[in-house]
Amino acid sequence: MPNAPLPTSPSFTASDGAPFPPGALWLPDEQAFNFSIFSRNATAITLLLYRADDLATPCLRVPFRLPHNKTGDMWHARVPASHAGDACYYGYSVAGPCRPEDGLLFDAEKLLLDPYARGVFFPPGFDRAAACRPGPTAGRAPLGVLPGRADTPPPPIRRPRRHDHDLVIYELHVRAFTRDPSSGVPAAWRGSYAALTARIPYLKALGITAVELMPVFQRDPLHGTFWGYMPLNFFSPHAGYASDGTVDTALREFREMVAALHEAEIELFLDVVYNHTAEDHSGGPVWSYRGIDNASYYSSTPGTPFRATNRSGCGNDLDVAAPVVRQLILSSVWFWIAEMGIDGLRFDLASTFSVDETGHVDPTEPPIVTELSDTAHHWHTRLIAEPWAGDGSLMQLGRAFPGRTWRQWNARFRDDVRRFLRGDQGCVPLLMTRLYGSTDLFPDDRAHAARPYQSINYLASHDGLTLRDLFSYDDPGQFAANCGHQGAADAPEPVQALRRRQTRNGFCLLMLANGTPMFQAGDEFGHSRGGDPNPYDRDDTTNWLDWRLTENEAPLLRFVRMLVAFRAAHPSIARSVGWRDDVSWHGVDGGDPDLRPVSRSLAFFLRGATMEDDDLYVLINGWDDTLHFALPEAAQGAGTAWRGVIDTAAAPPADILPPEAALPVGDMERLTVQARAIRVLLRTRRDKTRQDNTR
The missing domain is CATH 2.60.40.1180 (Golgi alpha-mannosidase II)
Incomplete structure (x- = not known):
C-alpha cells in the first residue's frame, strides 16, 4: 500500500501544544487552536487544514515533530489563528507500517477524520468507494469542523424534574417521526430536530415523560442505513436531521429541541452505539479509527494473524476494554450530558462491555461499566443497557449484567407477554412474574437489592414487529399471531375488532406492570411496517409515521393517552420495590x-x-x-x-x-x-x- 504524502501545501512548525484533551480545542486567551490525537503505532502524523473554497488541497500542513509534538501515545500541536487563517475544516495524514497480519493498516494517502471532531463535514465529492481501496481520498473524505472562535459558551441547561413512578419512555426515530407530509410541520422541517420540537405538544398530550431517540450520532450518509446504528463519529449530531443539513444548524436545533423538551418536563434519552463503527467489516472504508491506529481501536481474536471480532454482528468491534477506547466513550458521554443536555443513555449491545482485553467475559464489573456508572451518578443521569451482544454469544439480562444499578431492556417481559396474548400454554405463572416486576431477573432480596424499575418493560420496539403487526401477521420468531387473517389490509371486521382488542390488551398489561414501561412511536395509533421486523435501511413510508392515523385510529390514541394518565395517577402500580x-x-x-x-x-x-x-x-x-x-x-x-x-x-x-x-x-x-x-x-x-x- 503506498505511503506517499498528500499534495504539497504551505507547512508550519507548530509549538508543542498539549496532549489533553483530545480533539481540536479553541483557546480564546491565546487565540490559537490545540490539536491532539492518539496513535500508538504511527510513525508520523501531519495535521491538514482546509478552506471552504478548496477541499482537495490543504491550506496549511502541520507536521508533528518528534519529540516536541508527542507525549506518550498522544500527538499534539498548537496552531495560532493567524496561521490557520480562514480554514474551516481539518483532518490528518497518519503514516506507519502496513502489516494487515498485525492489524496495522497505515496509509499516509488517506485523509482521516479526528475521532473527537465536534462536527463532521462531507465534501461534495464524498466517495465511500474511494475509502475502501488504496490511494488518496483528499476531497472525497469527511473532515472535522474546526471549533468556532467566538468566546460564547452554550446556553445553560435547565433540567426537567426527575420522574419516578410516572416515567414512561417513548422510543422514536427523529426522521421517521415527522418525515411524512401528514406530520403537519412545514415541508422544509420534516424529518428534523426542529420538526420534533414542533410536535412536543403532541408528546405532552400523550402523557409520556421521556423520549428515547434512536441513534443520532453522525453516520456515513452513503452507507444505506436508516436507523442509525452505524456511527461514524461519537461527538456530532447527525447533520442530516438538521432542517438545512448543516453541522452548525444540527448543533443549534438539537440544543433547542432538548430545551423545549425540558420546558415540557420531558426527559431526553439517547440510544448510543459504542460497540462498533461505520468503518464496517474488513475491507470497509478507512475513514478514521482504522487509519489512525486499527490495532489499538478495534478488538481482535487473541493470537495471530489479526482477526477482528464480531460480537456486534458488524465485523469491527471496538476494543471497549482498551484505555483509549474507554476514554473515547467516556468523553463522548460527558459531551452529550454536559454540553448537549441529555438525561439518559441507552447502550446498544451493552454486553460487549463485559469483554476484557483478553477476549474473556468479566462477570463482575468491567472498568468501562464502573466509569460510566460514576459519570451517571455525577450528573444524575439514567443508564439503560441492551443486555446482550449482536452475535448471540452474551445474554446478561437481569442480575447477570455487571452494571448493578443500570436499567435494562427486558426481552423476557416482551416475549412472555406476547406469548400469553398469543394464547400459548404455560404462560400464567410467567405473566404473574412479569407484572410483579420480574424479580426472577431483578431480585429485591438482601443479596441483590435490585429494583423493579430497572426492568424496562416493552412489547414492541424498533427491533421487531410493531404492535399492530404483532396481531396482523403470523411470525413464530416474533411470537406473533394474525388473529385469523394474514396481513394488515383487507381483514374482515371481526378480525379487525379482535386486533384492536389485543392492542388494547397489550398496552394495558404494559401499563399495569411494575417496572418502567416503554413503547415505540406510532404504536399508539396503529402504525404498521407491513410485517417487516427489521426495515433498518428503509427511508420511506415503511418507517415514516402516517399521522392521518391519529384521526383514523382516534379511539386507540384516546385509550393510550388515558391509560398513561391512569398509571401516573396510581403510584401503587410502579414502586421502588415489589408489591409484596x-x-x-x-x-x-x-x-x-x-x-x-x-x-x-x-x-x-x-x-x-x-x-x-x-x-x-x-x-x-x-x-x-x-x-x-x-x-x-x-x-x-x-x-x-x-x-x-x-x-x-x-x-x-x-x-x-x-x-x-x-x-x-x-x-x-x-x-x-x-x-x-x-x-x-x-x-x-x-x-x-x-x-x-x-x-
Missing part, C-alpha cells in the same frame, strides 16, 4: 390462580393503602370464550363500591373511563369478562375518602 403483601393473586372462582399449563386467565388485587392510593382489581381473560369471575374475599369491604374504569372489550369510549365517570359494578359475585379481554376495577378506600373530604 399488597398484592394477592386469584383465579376465576376468587380462590388461588390456576397455574396449570392450559390456564389462560388470571386476576389480581392490588391494595393502594401503602402508597395512599386507590385499590385496583384486574381481571385478565386470555380465552376465546367469556368468563365470569368471582370477587375474592380479600377484595371485599374496606372501601367504597368497585367501579369499572377499563374494559378492553367495550366499545369506545366505554373501553376506558375517568374514575368520576365510572359507574359502580353491579353483580359483584360474578364479574363478566369478554373473550380476550381485560377489565380493571377501582375502589377508593374509606380512610382515603375521609382524608379527601377533609382537604
